Amino acid sequence: MTSGVRTDRATAVTANALGGGEVVFLASSSPSAWTARFEDAAIFDSDVAAEAALSAAAASDFKVVDAYLIALDNSAGVWTPLSLRERIRALGPTTEPQLGPQARGGRVVEALQAADSAARSSGRIRLIRRR
Amino acid sequence: MYAYDGLDRSLVRDRVDEFRDQVARRLAGSLSEEQFKPLRLMNGLYLQLHGYMLRVAIPYGVLSSAKLRALAHVARRWDRGYGHFTTRQNLQFHWVKLSETPDILAYLAEHDLHAIQTSGNCIRNTTTDPFAGAARDEADDPRVWCEVIRQWSTLHPEFSYLPRKFKIAVTASAKDRAAIKAHDIGLRLGRDAEGRLVFEVLVGGGLGRTPHIGALVKKDLPADRLLSFLTAILRVYNREGRRDNLYKARIKILVSELGLAAFAEKVEQEWAALDPTEIDILGTELARIRGQFALAKLDPRPAVSRGFEAARTREDFARFARNNIAPHKVQGYGIVTISLKGIGDTPGDCTADQMEAIADLAESYSQSEIRVTHAQNLVLPNVALDDALALFEGLRAIGLASANINLASDIIACPGLDYCALANARAIPIAQAIARRFEDPIFEEAVGELQVKISGCINACGHHHLGHIGILGVDKKGEEYYQLTLGGSGAEDAAIGAVLGPAVAAGDVADAVEALARRYLEVRQPEERFLDTVRRLGPTPFKAAVYEHADTV
Numbered sequence: 001m002t003s004g005v006r007t008d009r010a011t012a013v014t015a016n017a018l019g020g021g022e023v024v025f026l027a028s029s030s031p032s033a034w035t036a037r038f039e040d041a042a043i044f045d046s047d048v049a050a051e052a053a054l055s056a057a058a059a060s061d062f063k064v065v066d067a068y069l070i071a072l073d074n075s076a077g078v079w080t081p082l083s084l085r086e087r088i089r090a091l092g093p094t095t096e097p098q099l100g101p102q103a104r105g106g107r108v109v110e111a112l113q114a115a116d117s118a119a120r121s122s123g124r125i126r127l128i129r130r131r
Numbered sequence: 132m133y134a135y136d137g138l139d140r141s142l143v144r145d146r147v148d149e150f151r152d153q154v155a156r157r158l159a160g161s162l163s164e165e166q167f168k169p170l171r172l173m174n175g176l177y178l179q180l181h182g183y184m185l186r187v188a189i190p191y192g193v194l195s196s197a198k199l200r201a202l203a204h205v206a207r208r209w210d211r212g213y214g215h216f217t218t219r220q221n222l223q224f225h226w227v228k229l230s231e232t233p234d235i236l237a238y239l240a241e242h243d244l245h246a247i248q249t250s251g252n253c254i255r256n257t258t259t260d261p262f263a264g265a266a267r268d269e270a271d272d273p274r275v276w277c278e279v280i281r282q283w284s285t286l287h288p289e290f291s292y293l294p295r296k297f298k299i300a301v302t303a304s305a306k307d308r309a310a311i312k313a314h315d316i317g318l319r320l321g322r323d324a325e326g327r328l329v330f331e332v333l334v335g336g337g338l339g340r341t342p343h344i345g346a347l348v349k350k351d352l353p354a355d356r357l358l359s360f361l362t363a364i365l366r367v368y369n370r371e372g373r374r375d376n377l378y379k380a381r382i383k384i385l386v387s388e389l390g391l392a393a394f395a396e397k398v399e400q401e402w403a404a405l406d407p408t409e410i411d412i413l414g415t416e417l418a419r420i421r422g423q424f425a426l427a428k429l430d431p432r433p434a435v436s437r438g439f440e441a442a443r444t445r446e447d448f449a450r451f452a453r454n455n456i457a458p459h460k461v462q463g464y465g466i467v468t469i470s471l472k473g474i475g476d477t478p479g480d481c482t483a484d485q486m487e488a489i490a491d492l493a494e495s496y497s498q499s500e501i502r503v504t505h506a507q508n509l510v511l512p513n514v515a516l517d518d519a520l521a522l523f524e525g526l527r528a529i530g531l532a533s534a535n536i537n538l539a540s541d542i543i544a545c546p547g548l549d550y551c552a553l554a555n556a557r558a559i560p561i562a563q564a565i566a567r568r569f570e571d572p573i574f575e576e577a578v579g580e581l582q583v584k585i586s587g588c589i590n591a592c593g594h595h596h597l598g599h600i601g602i603l604g605v606d607k608k609g610e611e612y613y614q615l616t617l618g619g620s621g622a623e624d625a626a627i628g629a630v631l632g633p634a635v636a637a638g639d640v641a642d643a644v645e646a647l648a649r650r651y652l653e654v655r656q657p658e659e660r661f662l663d664t665v666r667r668l669g670p671t672p673f674k675a676a677v678y679e680h681a682d683t684v
Contacts, residue, residue, distance in 0.1 A: 019158055019230040021182025065164050065178060083609065085548060089180050093549035095477055095559045099211055099226075100181055 008074045011050040012041045012081070013057075014089065015064035023089045023101070024064060026053055032060040036101060038090040039108035043072065043079055078111035087112050132195055132500060133278050133423045135243040142286070143240045146247055150174045151233035158230060173253075175246025176232055179552045185224045185232060186249040187239060191259045191277035191301075192220030192503035196490035199501055201242035203486035209235050214486070216471060216479040218543060218594055219298070220258045220503040221249055225550050247285065252293045254284035254365075258300045260308045261468075261502040264426060265512040267460045269303040270321045271328055275421050276357065277301050279412055282420075283358050290365050294372035295380035297365070298337075305623065310505055312336045312345040312625035313597060315382045316364060320354065328354035334364060334394070335386030338591035342627045343383040348395045355417070359410040363402035367394070427498050429513060432463020436516035442523075450572055451523050451534040456514075465516050467497070469509040469526060470533040470541060474570050477559050478544040479507030488529045496522045505594075505621075506543055508536065539581040539648060540566035543594050547587030547604060548611075554587035556604025556611035556637070561585055564641040569648075578648045581661045584619075597621035599662045600644055601628040611637045617647070617673055618665045632674055633683035643677045650676035 013026040017034070025041035027033040031053065035041060044050035050069045057067075071082040081087045091112050092100015102109050135143075150170070157167040171177075175186040187202065194202075202222055206214045209231050210224040217223055227235060239245060248255055257280045259273045260266060280299060284290065290297070300311040303320040311317030317333035330352040336345025352360050368382045371389075386394045443449045456465040469489065472478050481489075489509060493501045496518045497511035504510055514522055526532040535541045542565060545551065547558030562585055569575040584598030595601035601616035612634035619628030635643050648661070654672055655664045665673065 016178055016182060020228045021178065021226075023181060063158075063160065084611065085180070088548060092181060093559075094557065095549050095563070 009082075010072045010074065010079060011044045011047050011069050012038075012072055012079075013044070013050050013054045013067060014041075014070050014086070015067035018063035018065050024062075025090075026050075026057055032057045034060065034062050034064060038081075038101065038112065039106070073115070076111060076115060078108060080108075080112050080115040087115055132193060133190075133274075133420065139243070140240075143243070143245045143247070144237075146174070146245065147233060147236045147240050150236060154229060154233050169251070171229075171232075172250040173247070174232075174236065175249035176227075176229070177250065177552075179225065179550055180548075181226065181550065183227050183229050183232065184550070185227045185235065185246060186217070187222045187224070187244055187246050188249050188256050189221050189244075189503050190281050191257055191263070191274055192261055192505075193263075193274060194501040194503065196494045196499040196501065198242055198244055199486050199490040199493070201239065201244060203483040203490070205235055205238065206483040206486065212484075213480055213482045215477070215546060216481060216503050216507050216509070218505045218507065218545075218592060219249075219256050220261075220505055221256055222503070223546075225546070250296075251291075252295050252297075253291050254280075254287065254293075254297045254299065257281060257284070258298075258309055258314075258505055260302045260304060261504040261508075261510045262308060262457060262466050262512065263303070263502075264424060265459050265461075265464075265466050266304050266306075266308075267458050268305055269460075271303045271354075272421075272424050273301045273303040273309075273320060274424050275417070276303075276318070276320060276354070278420050278424075279357065279417065280361070283361070283412075290369060293365070293369055294374045295377070295382075297368075297382070299361075307621075307623040307625070308504075310594070310597065310621035310625070312623075313338055313342075313594070313621055314345060316361065317345045318357075323351055330354055330357060330360075332360065332364075335383040335391070336625075337381050337383040338594060338596050339381070340378060340589045340591075341383065342591070342596040343387065344625050344627065346386065346391045348391065348398060355414070356407065356411055358412055359405050359407045360398075360402055362410050363398045363405060366401050367397045371397070426461075427513075429461045429464060429498075430515075432461075432515055432517065434462050436463060436519075439516040439519055442520040447532075447534070448520060448523055450576070451532060452519065454534045454536045454538060454576075456516075456519060459513065461513075463516055465514050465519060467511045467514045467519065467522060468504065468536045469511065469531050470535050471508050471531070472535060472541045472566065473530060473533040474540065474566050475563055476566075478542050478562050481509075485529050485531060488525070489531070492522055492525045495525075506541065508541070534572065535569075535575065537580045537582065538575050539569040539578055539583060539644070540575060542566060542583045542585060543598075544585040545587050545592035547585075547593075551587060551592075553590055554604065555589075555606040556587050556613065558585040558587040558593055558602075558604060561602060561604070561613065561637065561640050565644045568641050568645040577652065579660060581648060581651075582620075583644060594621060595619075596627045597625070598628060599660075599665070600647055602640060602644075605634055607634060613637065613640045615640075615643060615677065617670055618662065620662060624662075629670065631670055632678055635677070635683050646676040646679075647673050 024034040027035035028042040091102035300314040319331040332349040333345030334348040502510035544558040544562040548554040585602040586593035586595040616628030
């Protein structure tokens with residue numbers, strides 16, 4: 001990262017899968033892959049890099065709906081979405097812990113559940129609106 | 132109960148086939164999301180935070196045991212084992228897949244259910260009194276008129292692309308259990324001096340960011356002229372309602388901008404120009420529909436049920452009888468409301484197992500009929516008092532015997548930020564935290580009628596404006612805060628609640644509601660409900676109770 005850029009902030013790319021509707025993230029495993037596991041999401045150190053990856057992913061066979069960038073926070077030592085809205089998307093409903101990705105548990109899920117950073121409004125970066 | 136005829140069935144099946152083709156084209160990539168979105172919305176399919184949500188229509192909230200079992204099957208096979216009853220008396224499934232939705236709709240169609248007009252800028256599901264057909268105080272069975280409206284409004288070619296969505300509610304009682312004054316059109320059916328059925332027509336009610344109470348636009352409308360008068364209102368709205376601004380597109384804004392008198396004049400002119408013979412319902416057709424709602428024969432019962440009276444010596448059943456059983460028009464029967472608001476429950480949620488058990492209980496004790504209420508509860512409308520204890524035990528076995536109807540824990544809450552893409556804040560955990568404060572039934576009953584309504588955003592799906600205590604989730608610099616309103620009502624004394632003061636933090640909402648209830652107990656006069664005390668004293672004593680300790684913004 002260049003100097004002056006906060007090292008506790010980064011960006012991920014999220015969407016919903018077209019056919020199943022589940023929350024997905026651009027994956028770190030390969031350039032155009034999507035994953036339902038937030039812990040396997042690609043972490044980009046700039047919005048520009050994230051946008052480029054999103055453009056490249058358009059060619060993927062796996063179709064998604066309403067893709068957008070989300071801000072991540074690393075103040076607790078684990079990358080988590082900055083906004084509560086995006087943490088709920090990554091986990092599942094807070095009132096139904098047995099449902100959604102949170103059901104499988106693990107270190108990242110616990111970190112997401114414990115995170116208390118907020119900022120819904122700043123959590124989505126240049127949301128691609130499709131009306 | 133209305134039974135589909137061949138026309139209804141073919142219409143619903145054609146729609147399923149059409150949507151199956153549209154979904155296939157979307158999945159294959161030949162339709163873009165931009166092209167597809169309005170098509171899926173016309174079939175009740177939304178995309179929310181965790182995936183697709185399918186809103187199934189329950190016309191005027193009336194279900195049979197067979198239909199409820201069909202919904203249970205959908206919940207179990209295609210969703211996560213539960214559904215969510217809404218304030219529009221519909222049912223939402225929050226975890227469906229787009230690729231499976233055509234199969235779900237085909238299955239629903241086999242059981243005379245669909246998702247048509249549960250979204251989009253059209254006439255939505257008409258809602259009514261959940262006690263319809265059983266209420267002692269009704270002038271007529273409002274379900275008959277709701278079905279007339281359903282048939283007229285379904286796929287109505289002229290009213291499929293209105294400026295905005297359009298909601299109609301009907302009651303036939305002086306006691307308003309359908310929140311008619313909060314609807315685009317509210318209809319109250321009564322009888323004139325000669326005993327003829329007539330409608331009072333209210334227009335321009337609605338919630339959202341600019342709440343309005345509906346105003347009387349027509350008195351003594353002969354009931355058989357209903358459809359032409361509705362057509363006249365919809366035509367004026369369709370022609371003159373704003374399409375340039377989403378937030379000013381509802382009919383309430385048109386009525387408010389024109390003024391009620393000018394709006395009414397336009398409607399009268401339009402009505403006078405219509406040919407009633409083309410639109411108004413024929414007497415023969417009305418009689419056919421009415422015949423389908425004839426109250427099935429209820430065996431005559433003594434005015435006093437010995438079994439019921441004996442059971443009332445049990446405190447738990449006595450409490451249930453006091454709060455959840457209303458008088459029936461037929462002697463020896465009661466109308467039983469099933470609370471979907473147990474402590475720790477998500478308001479309006481019902482599991483597949485519970486749906487099936489309720490279907491069985493309705494079959495045994497309520498002529499296989501179930502109603503959905505706009506308060507997100509269920510009603511068994513025709514229960515013999517002799518059977519009430521057995522029903523209570525059956526409900527207790529499935530965790531649905533909470534005796535809290537219209538009490539503080541009987542909270543309306545939208546799905547909020549736990550599910551909804553529009554929400555700013557969560558509603559369900561707030562409802563659960565408040566309900567726990569009223570877990571002691573003696574305290575809760577001492578407080579008495581107290582309607583708490585929670586919305587996770589300004590769209591007001593949780594009817595917060597109409598709450599005796601209303602709670603609106605707001606995003607304050609990224610944190611969940613909650614604005615409190617006092618003095619709202621969705622009943623015949625409808626009113627929009629007034630903001631009490633600064634929004635309070637999520638962790639302080641339950642404290643605030645409990646403080647409001649305790650202050651009421653201190654200052655009330657005999658026979659006063661919470662709402663009455665608020666109206667008599669104004670906000671000052673309540674404001675002091677809340678803001679002594681709360682963390683506010």
